[in-house]
Amino acid sequence: MAKNVLLVDDSSTMRKIVTRSLRQAGLDFGDIFEAGDGLEALEVLEKEAVDIVLSDINMPNMNGIEFLREKSGRDGIKDIPVFMISTETGDDIIGEAKSLGAVGALKKPFTPDKVNEVLGPFM
Amino acid sequence: MGDFSDIIPKVIDATKEIFTGMVMMDVDQEGEPSNELGVIKDSITGMVGLAGTHKGMLAVHFPNELALAITTSFLGMDVNEINEDVQDAVGEIANMLGGNVKTLLTDRGYDIQLSLPSTISGEEYTFLADSDLQQIVIPFTAPAGNFYVELELEP
Numbered sequence: 001m002a003k004n005v006l007l008v009d010d011s012s013t014m015r016k017i018v019t020r021s022l023r024q025a026g027l028d029f030g031d032i033f034e035a036g037d038g039l040e041a042l043e044v045l046e047k048e049a050v051d052i053v054l055s056d057i058n059m060p061n062m063n064g065i066e067f068l069r070e071k072s073g074r075d076g077i078k079d080i081p082v083f084m085i086s087t088e089t090g091d092d093i094i095g096e097a098k099s100l101g102a103v104g105a106l107k108k109p110f111t112p113d114k115v116n117e118v119l120g121p122f123m
Numbered sequence: 124m125g126d127f128s129d130i131i132p133k134v135i136d137a138t139k140e141i142f143t144g145m146v147m148m149d150v151d152q153e154g155e156p157s158n159e160l161g162v163i164k165d166s167i168t169g170m171v172g173l174a175g176t177h178k179g180m181l182a183v184h185f186p187n188e189l190a191l192a193i194t195t196s197f198l199g200m201d202v203n204e205i206n207e208d209v210q211d212a213v214g215e216i217a218n219m220l221g222g223n224v225k226t227l228l229t230d231r232g233y234d235i236q237l238s239l240p241s242t243i244s245g246e247e248y249t250f251l252a253d254s255d256l257q258q259i260v261i262p263f264t265a266p267a268g269n270f271y272v273e274l275e276l277e278p
Binding site: 010 | 140141145194197198208212214215218219222223226237239
């Protein structure tokens with residue numbers, strides 16, 4: 001069954017690029033929702049049927065780490081898997097993200113093949 | 124050239140990887156890196172600040188024509204004027220490069236935080252480094268023009 005995805009990134013350009021990469025990766029995606037920061041992402045998750053979240057880390061208002069922390073305390077959405085998409089893939093920041101429930105990370109820049117490799121097992 | 128000249132080849136590789144992998148545009152490094160950049164004309168600059176144990180900045184300077192070509196390729200749609208999409212694309216390239224530089228510096232034991240990316244543009248402007256920062260300017264060529272990657276970092 002097609003998976004609905006939520007893209008969380010303050011860059012509209014990046015959201016368009018990730019959307020293109022998801023479509024090119026050949027995976028079975030359904031609806032692709034968008035949010036510009038963690039606060040907007042929480043609102044989308046409360047309203048829409050989202051199966052997978054792809055989130056940037058470095059964002060205004062509520063960054064990716066704060067988003068994970070807030071989401072982990074909300075019943076109904078806390079178990080939705082989150083992948084971090086970021087230029088920051090150091091062990092410290094990704095370790096913190098994983099400790100808060102992130103299931104994987106995709107480093108920018110990435111290719112559709114890399115998207116397939118990272119997300120494929122979860123589809 | 125300062126004591127971080129050893130990371131120049133990695134910054135060059137990261138720049139090529141970003142352009143090839145995400146902008147879908149091949150670029151080459153051409154010309155010797157220097158430690159000064161003259162007056163910038165009809166261009167747009169994307170930058171991210173570096174803070175933490177060492178302050179600094181990573182900037183990319185694109186002539187307008189190249190910035191339009193990059194954004195067109197990035198988004199897969201025609202872009203004919205410097206607008207929010209161009210600012211966003213240029214800022215995102217700076218952001219990706221900044222992330223790579225942060226990783227390189229973290230490997231050297233630095234503790235660096237990145238700012239959100241920002242852009243400036245204009246007919247003519249000058250980019251001056253703080254006197255206490257080391258500056259490296261790396262020239263690149265692309266199909267629609269030449270551009271520069273600039274790194275300023277506290278020694």
